[in-house]
Amino acid sequence: MKNLIKTVFIFLTAISIVGCSNDDETLNPVDDRSFTTNATTDFFINKDGTVNISVSGTLQDNGSIGNVINRGFVYGMSSQPEVNPNNTAMALGEFDSVTGYIEGLTPTANYFIRGYFEYDDGTFFYGNEMQVSTDIDASTNRTISLDLESEAFLIQTNFITVTININAVEKEMPIEVGVEYSLSSDFSNSSSNAVENFSGAHNQGTIVVTSYSAVAEPLQSETLYYFRPYAKYADETFTNGGTSTASFTTN
Structure with missing residues (x-):
């Protein structure tokens, strides 16, 4: 009889311990949340000198802590930045791998x-912190692809309007795009004129405006001129942006 009572007591105690353990797990779920921001970033320098940074990260959240309504990257000039209306970028992507694009x-x-x-x-969970500098020299790896359309937009006796296409820009937007023109095919003694409406618009790696009109003037009537596009960067560097050239004769 004593052995039976002892056995029943041990059994009830075990049930009680298991029940308490389950209650503890329900009341205090395991916190397996994580949001790891990768140290590797990419950049783009805008026409006005501001810098865009792309970041990436991996995350985990099993939903046991709360209902996530937003996820992203927060940034600031002081350590441990906290979310406010003006310092976040959305975390885009599926599953556990996401990217963010911080502009300006x-x-x-x-x-x-x-x-x-x-x-x-209304609460937030923050992941690890990384640091990035916007003191960037893009001169060694920036590129731009320019070409002239084969037909002039407008030809008159004393001016010609051509169309410049920007096909690709990497790392840095030039501060100026325009057309260079000359009486010689080697562009000796050339003149140049910048487009008036070059916005340098850029959004997450995509050029918003890709075609611009540039006017070469004053020109001589009934004269053949050679044209090629150019781009100018903030450090006063010029590039032709490719090998595209064209020739047109004034009326």
Whole structure:
């Protein structure tokens, strides 16, 4: 009889321990949340000198802590930045791999970036912090692809309007795009004129406006001229942006 009572007591105690353990897990779920921002970033320098930074990261959230309503990257010039209406970028992507694109950062500055989850109760979870500098020299790896359309937009006796296409831009937007023109095919004694409406618009690696009109003037009537596009960067460097040339004769 004593052995039976002892056995029943041990059995009930075991059930009680298991029940308490399950209750503890329900009340205090395991926090397996993580948001790791990768140290490797990419950049683009805008026409006005501001810098865009692309970041990436991996995340995990099993939903046991709260209901996530937003996820992204938060940035600031001070360590441990917290979310406000003006310092976040959306985390885009599926499953556990995401990217973010932070635009218009101040040049020659240091920024702190970390990923975050926002919950429906107004609280936030922040991941690890990384640091990036916007003091960037893009002169060794920037590229631009320009060409002239084969037909002039407008030909008159004393001016010719041509169309310049920007096909690709990498790392840095020039501050000026225009046309160079000369009486010689080697472009000796050439003149140049910048387009008037060059916005340099750029959004997440895509050029928003890709075609511009440039006017060469004053020109001589009934004269053959040679044309090629050019781009000018903030450091006063010029490039032809390719080998595209064209020739047109004034009326």
